[in-house]
Amino acid sequence: MKKRLLLASLTAILLYGASNVQAAPAEELFTKIKVNLSTSNTPNQSTSNSTPSTSSSWRNKWLIISVEYTPVPQEKQRHSWIDDASLDLRVIFNGQSDGRAQAVLFTGRSPFWTVPLDSRKHIATMMIPPQLLDRYLPSTGTASTVSTNTFTIEAAFRDRAGTVLGIGYYGQRGWPDEKYAAYFSKLNAGAVLTVSGAILPRNRTPWALHEVDNFDLLKPDTDNGGIPAK
Numbered sequence: 001m002k003k004r005l006l007l008a009s010l011t012a013i014l015l016y017g018a019s020n021v022q023a024a025p026a027e028e029l030f031t032k033i034k035v036n037l038s039t040s041n042t043p044n045q046s047t048s049n050s051t052p053s054t055s056s057s058w059r060n061k062w063l064i065i066s067v068e069y070t071p072v073p074q075e076k077q078r079h080s081w082i083d084d085a086s087l088d089l090r091v092i093f094n095g096q097s098d099g100r101a102q103a104v105l106f107t108g109r110s111p112f113w114t115v116p117l118d119s120r121k122h123i124a125t126m127m128i129p130p131q132l133l134d135r136y137l138p139s140t141g142t143a144s145t146v147s148t149n150t151f152t153i154e155a156a157f158r159d160r161a162g163t164v165l166g167i168g169y170y171g172q173r174g175w176p177d178e179k180y181a182a183y184f185s186k187l188n189a190g191a192v193l194t195v196s197g198a199i200l201p202r203n204r205t206p207w208a209l210h211e212v213d214n215f216d217l218l219k220p221d222t223d224n225g226g227i228p229a230k
Contacts, residue, residue, distance in 0.1 A: 029082060029117060030157040033168030034068040037153075039146055042206050058130035059145055060137070062206075065089060065199065067124045067155045069166065073117040080117045084160035086110060087124050089199045090184060093151045094143065095136040097193055104136045105192045108199025113217040122216060127205045132198050154184050 039061040067087060073080045087110040095104035110124055138144050153170035169180035202208060203218045 028166050029074075030069045030071055030085075030166030032068065032070040032121070033155060033157075033166055035153050035155050035168055035170035036066045036068070037146075037148070037151070037170065038064045038066065040064055043210060056130075058134050060130040060133035061146075062130055063128040063133060063146055065091070065126045065128070065153065065155075067126075067168070069122050069124070069157065069168075070119060071115050071117045071122060072119050077117075081114050082117060082159065082165075083114045085112045085115050085165065086158050087112075087126070088156045088158060089126055090154045090156075091128070091151050091199060092153075092184075092187070092192065093137070095193070096138045097136065101138075102136075103192045105187065105194045106132070106136075106198035107194065107196050108201065110201040111219040113219050115216050124215065125202050125207070126199050127202070127207070128199055132195070136193075136195065152180070152183070154180065 041061055067089075071082070089106075089108050091106040093104055093106075095102050097104070106128060108126055110126055115122070133146060134144075137146070137150070143150070151170070152173070154167065155169070156167045157165040159165055167177075167181070169175075169177055171180065175183075201218055202215060203220065
């Protein structure tokens with residue numbers, strides 16, 4: 001996916017060394033954003049002392065949304081960090097609710113404690129549970145299970161003020177980023193069923209304790225569904 005430079009005013013909070021906090025001028029700090037999808041069964045957990053449960057019969061597996069990104073320092077600045085950044089996802093698809101065809105929008109947020117601006121590739125993962133996929137995808141037919149062309153996705157990194165630091169898209173339509181941006185900006189709230197918080201940050205999934213040192217540190221968050229109003 002191509003990166004898209006947004007001409008917007010922003011104030012990013014950068015941490016230099018141990019205590020030197022300064023404001024940064026407007027610049028895209030999260031670059032080379034690429035969105036990938038995969039599906040997975042729930043990772044194996046210890047079964048000792050487990051309570052009896054019914055066997056699952058979900059049509060779908062967990063959907064894993066993997067977002068690659070490269071946080072970059074501003075010119076002539078090294079060893080810098082940004083605190084309180086977040087990754088906001090919006091996922092739209094042709095679904096079903098109450099037996100009727102319905103455009104459905106899932107949203108979710110990953111709030112970071114701090115991210116080093118180290119010019120290296122980072123990866124954030126967020127997940128949609130199989131129960132929600134079964135609930136809102138069509139109940140029958142090929143569209144009832146996830147495929148590569150089920151979803152159109154917007155992945156937006158924001159600072160603590162809600163200003164976009166970088167943005168990327170996923171879809172099978174071959175659109176340029178400008179067309180994806182226009183598509184999401186024109187979503188009609190009255191025509192789309194929005195399910196806030198349906199996309200879970202990694203630390204609220206069964207993968208919470210898997211390879212934690214390979215990811216930027218997430219904050220515990222009791223309300224990750226809201227995305228700042230534009």
